[in-house]
Amino acid sequence: MIALWIGSRSMGYKAAFYGAVGLLIVAVAVAWNLDVWGSKSFWDEANKYGLFFTIFGTLFTVGTFFYVGMFGEKLKRRHRIPETHKDLQQLLIEIRQCLKDWKGRENDIIDLLYQVQGHLENVSQKLDGVEKKSANQLVSSIAREGVFYIGRRKLTEEVSWDIQRKLQKFVTQLGAKHQDNEVERL
């Protein structure tokens, strides 16, 4: 199994693996010939090194754990933001189309606004600063309209256009954020 794993690795891996195995064999051979196994001072020394490497290893593991977490979060942001941007752009067009034929399409607009709200709640966790604030404001303004609607207060044309304007602004901000991320990546 080890041979298979090594066989599938690149030359660098192979060199490192064979080097490490060689060093281990040499160390064992040297130690075997020395009369150190029964020596107390040897084990005291070994304990010191063991303790040092245990602490170092623990710190290294914790550091790696946080680094991987941060890196995963960054990856999520990079992939989620452009996806959401695209979806919201499409929803914005659909909302505008509905608004242009306002009469009788209030329910369509409400459906679309709830879709927008879902996207916003999802993406806002991956944003910070101005974009996060805008997302939260937009969510609360859509939610408020939702409550109004449930309370049989109809969503007006004026309010819908106002939400559309805010959404347009947010989509623009999200696009700029995506471009910033791309520049940062380069």
Place this chain on the structure above:
Amino acid sequence: MNDSRFSNMVARLIEETARGRMAWRLSEPPRSITIGTEDIVGLYFEGVFKGTKFSIYEVRYKHFQDEDIYYWNSTIVLAVVDNDDRVLWTQNNYREINELYDDVRRKASGVDRLLDYFR
């Protein structure tokens, strides 16, 4: 690179047009656009928003692939014009401009009134 402020502005023009607060008038394209070029200007509309005169029109132009090989292409242009119909500034290649042009044509055609008749 797209200017985000421009997208916001065109989105506002779309809103004003849809709500009937901005009227567009079909007119003849000024000579400054048509003179000295093989480009063909299609429908040309003018409207005023916040004291600024805008025009929106379709330009069909030859897209050359080689010296003699070309095909016709088209783009929608949004322009700011002065009172003497001189084109001061133009912008194209924005999704929102195409949307605005469709809306303006729809409003100008009066097709909505006709569709309302069949509602």
